[in-house]
Amino acid sequence: MTSTATPLPERLRDRDLLRDAAFVNGQWIGAASTFEVRDPATGDPLAVLPSLGAEDARQAIAQAKAALPAWRALSALERSRILRHWADLVRENADDLATILTSEQGKPWGEARGEVVYSAQFLDWFAEEGRRVDGSVIPSHTPDARIIVIKQPIGVAAGITPWNLPAAMITRKAAPALAAGCTIVMKPAEQTPLTALALTRLAERAGVPAGVLNMVTSGDAVPIGAEFTGNPTVRKLSFTGSTEVGKILMQQAAANIQKLSLELGGNSPFIVFDDADIAQAVEGVVSAKFRNAGQICTGANRVLVQRGILEEFSAALRARAERVRVGNGFEQGVEMGPLIDQAGLEKVERHVADLVDQGGRVLTGARRSPLGHTFYEPTVIADVGTGTLPWQDEETFGPVASLTPFDDEDEAIEMANATEYGLVAYVYTHDVGRVWRVSEGIETGMVAINSGRVSNEQAPFGGWKQSGLGREGSSYGIDDWLELKYINLAGLSR
Ligand code: ADP
Numbered sequence: 453m454t455s456t457a458t459p460l461p462e463r464l465r466d467r468d469l470l471r472d473a474a475f476v477n478g479q480w481i482g483a484a485s486t487f488e489v490r491d492p493a494t495g496d497p498l499a500v501l502p503s504l505g506a507e508d509a510r511q512a513i514a515q516a517k518a519a520l521p522a523w524r525a526l527s528a529l530e531r532s533r534i535l536r537h538w539a540d541l542v543r544e545n546a547d548d549l550a551t552i553l554t555s556e557q558g559k560p561w562g563e564a565r566g567e568v569v570y571s572a573q574f575l576d577w578f579a580e581e582g583r584r585v586d587g588s589v590i591p592s593h594t595p596d597a598r599i600i601v602i603k604q605p606i607g608v609a610a611g612i613t614p615w616n617l618p619a620a621m622i623t624r625k626a627a628p629a630l631a632a633g634c635t636i637v638m639k640p641a642e643q644t645p646l647t648a649l650a651l652t653r654l655a656e657r658a659g660v661p662a663g664v665l666n667m668v669t670s671g672d673a674v675p676i677g678a679e680f681t682g683n684p685t686v687r688k689l690s691f692t693g694s695t696e697v698g699k700i701l702m703q704q705a706a707a708n709i710q711k712l713s714l715e716l717g718g719n720s721p722f723i724v725f726d727d728a729d730i731a732q733a734v735e736g737v738v739s740a741k742f743r744n745a746g747q748i749c750t751g752a753n754r755v756l757v758q759r760g761i762l763e764e765f766s767a768a769l770r771a772r773a774e775r776v777r778v779g780n781g782f783e784q785g786v787e788m789g790p791l792i793d794q795a796g797l798e799k800v801e802r803h804v805a806d807l808v809d810q811g812g813r814v815l816t817g818a819r820r821s822p823l824g825h826t827f828y829e830p831t832v833i834a835d836v837g838t839g840t841l842p843w844q845d846e847e848t849f850g851p852v853a854s855l856t857p858f859d860d861e862d863e864a865i866e867m868a869n870a871t872e873y874g875l876v877a878y879v880y881t882h883d884v885g886r887v888w889r890v891s892e893g894i895e896t897g898m899v900a901i902n903s904g905r906v907s908n909e910q911a912p913f914g915g916w917k918q919s920g921l922g923r924e925g926s927s928y929g930i931d932d933w934l935e936l937k938y939i940n941l942a943g944l945s946r
Contacts, residue, residue, distance in 0.1 A: 460498055460555050464548045471649035474502050474669045477515035478662025483508060487671025489646060492558040492790045492826055493780045501645055503671040509637065509679035512666040516608045516635040517685050519663025524605050524633040531631060532579040538658035539575035542568060542623075545654060549619060553647045554781040557618055558789035558826075559744050561781050564619075570909070571619035571651070574627040574925065577909040581930045582631025596945035603934040605633030606711060607687040610680035612673070612701075614693045615792055616747045618644035622651050624913075624924045625690045626665055632933035634688070637666040639676045641693075643792055645669045681705045688933065691715070692749075695873070695918050713922035713932045715749065717847050718875030718915060721868035722752035723890070725861075726760040728880035732902060734768045737853055738787075739904030740878055742776050742830050745788050746851040747796065749919075750876045750898075750906060753842045756864055759857045766834050766855060770815040773830040773853070778821050791826040791850060800828055800850030806841045807833045807854055817851070838870070845872050861886060865893040874916030876906050897923075 461467050473480035483502035491498050504512075523531070542549065550565035557564070590599035609629050613621040622640065629636040640648035645667075652667045670676050677697075680689055681704035691701055692715040705712055722740055724733045740752040757765050779786040791797045797820070804818050817831030828851055836842070836854040843856075858864045868877055876898040879890050891899045897915040898906045907913055912923040922932045 460552070463551050466545060466548055469545060469548050469650040469653055470499070470552065470646065471653055472499055472501060473649075474504055474508070475649065475652045475656070475665075475667040476508070476512045477519070477666065478656070485671070487642060489556055489643070491555050492792050495825055498555055499646055501669045504668050504676070505670070505672070506675040506679045509639075509668055509676050510683060512637045512668050513608060513610070513679070513683050513685050515663040516637050516666055519661060520608060520635045523630075523635055523661060523664050526633075528583045528585065528631070528633075531633065532582055534659045535575045535579035535582070535627060535631060538655050538660065539572040539579065541654040541658055542572040542575065542651065545650075546572075549647065549650055552650050553618055553644075554789070556644045556646050557615060558792065559781050560786045560789055563743065564781065567617060568619050570907075571623040573909045574620065574623040577925070578627035578631035578930065581628070581927055582633075584927070585632065585930060585934060592940070592942075594942065597940060597942035598944065600939040600941055602937050602939065604937055606933055606935050607634060608685050609634045609636045609688040609690065609933065610686045611636055611638040612677065612680065612689070612691045612693065613638065613640050613648070615641035615643035616744055616749075618647035619651060621692050622648050625692075626655075628924070628930045628933050629690075630660065630664060632930055634933050635664045637668055637680070637686075639668045639670060639673065639680070642669075642671050642673065677701055678704060681710060682707060684708050687711060688713070690922075690932070698920065711932075713924070714920040715914065715924060716918060716920040717873055718749045718751070718919050719753045719842070719845055719847060719871040719873040720750060720876050720878065720896075721894075722755045722878040723864050723868060723880065724755070724757045724761065724765055725864075725879070725881040725883070725886065726758040727882050728761070729882070729902070730761065730765055730768055733765065733880040734772050736878060736880060736902070736904030737769055738772060738776065741853045742773070742788050742851050745791055745828070747792060747849050749847070751847065751849065752853065752878055752904075753847055754867075755853050755855045756858050756867055757855055758864070759859055762855070762857050766815060766832070769853060769855075770832050773816050773832050776830040778827055778829065779823060788830060788851060790823075791828055793826060796849060797826045797828060800848060800852060803841050803846070803848045803850070804831065804833070804852060807836055807852070810837050810840050812836045812840065812854065838867070843870070861890065865890060869893075869895050872918045875919035876900060876915075878904060
């Protein structure tokens with residue numbers, strides 16, 4: 453980690469990781485038009501990248517199709533070795549990748565480095581899972597036949613990723629795709645393409661063949677999304693981003709009945725029961741609300757606190773929030789960076805204004821940071837009513853913890869479920885019976901008990917309701933990239 457004043461290339465051990473081109477069929481390519489990537493902490497330009505269009509995306513899809521037969525024909529072990537090599541290179545270059553990531557995304561450097569290592573874990577995990585893609589033999593209703601079930605790669609896939617986890621969201625899709633024997637064309641978020649391109653450079657060095665992994669950069673996502681969904685060669689689209697865009701893509705994908713994995717928004721409840729360890733619950737909120745400045749789909753959007761501990765919990769959270777050090781992610785000891793852009797900042801301000809207008813009591817924050825740009829202060833607001841924006845199914849996507857009291861378990865479950873989303877719920881209690889009742893009563897894909905985190909490569913990440921379709925990570929995560937085929941093997945009698 454070096455001074456924030458040093459230009460990005462000079463901060464890197466290996467400047468070759470900083471790419472200014474898209475990657476299609478093993479070639480680094482430019483385009484007639486370009487777009488700029490900026491550092492959210494300073495507003496300074498970092499890079500100018502090619503803005504590819506629909507025709508470029510079509511070419512990339514054609515190349516992925518051409519690369520498919522040879523990639524699919526490799527043994528799972530051969531694909532696994534390449535993925536492992538890629539994982540090793542990601543770990544060896546973790547410092548540089550973290551520096552690129554913090555520069556374009558803003559999160560603290562240590563957190564960025566953690567994300568880079570986490571992104572390598574998806575490569576390792578799916579290098580292993582790819583080798584365990586097996587099938588089954590089912591007894592038939594006729595004695596002279598057997599029913600055989602095999603799994604095959606789905607084919608050419610596409611991926612669209614967001615800016616909040618610029619490394620992990622790339623490998624969480626590319627690793628299972630490649631392990632399963634698919635080829636893929638990806639479009640990283642326009643705010644954070646440099647991390648994706650650096651990872652791609654390492655994939656190239658690891659021996660991923662030309663056309664197998666393609667990275668299409670663009671300042672205009674719409675024509676790329678239209679091509680990804682409208683092109684019949686693309687058999688599957690995996691998207692992580694907003695529910696709003698997820699719905700658009702799902703409508704577009706209907707034309708070809710394209711298979712979809714969608715990791716969309718959440719409106720996560722964070723429930724603190726009166727038997728909870730308050731210090732632990734406060735740290736949980738810090739993790740689930742202030743990490744990445746609240747810009748995570750698993751962010752705690754509604755903190756529900758049992759009335760008996762409301763005062764004590766609020767005071768402890770306020771004191772902790774006031775200690776969260778905000779600053780440029782390259783400075784030592786910084787716990788929270790800037791928001792990604794002006795639009796993100798304005799959304800947070802709109803939410804805070806609404807919370808206050810509707811009777812919310814500001815315990816701390818609720819204003820822009822004196823650091824300027826898109827920095828916002830860690831905020832805690834109490835007495836939040838259920839008519840406010842976070843309760844009306846909007847993710848704040850910022851460092852605003854809004855507290856609402858509840859009286860009993862049934863009420864907590866009902867309030868937690870009062871949303872169209874169903875990604876994750878956080879629950880703090882030490883009562884084992886309650887752990888089961890609440891976990892089973894809540895309509896989400898994930899429940900975190902006494903923890904502010906749920907994401908890891910071993911577990912199935914994904915949501916219920918409008919939070920999405922499919923699962924990423926875990927042994928279930930590879931299924932989204934495979935098709936089942938049943939073979940009726942008859943005529944076995946002599
Ligand atoms: P956010 O609001 O957090 O940026 P988005 O859902 O807008 O979330 O963005 C997530 C990803 O989806 C980004 O890569 C973005 O470029 C892409 N995207 C946005 N709109 C579209 C669209 N209409 N079609 C395809 N991709 C899109």
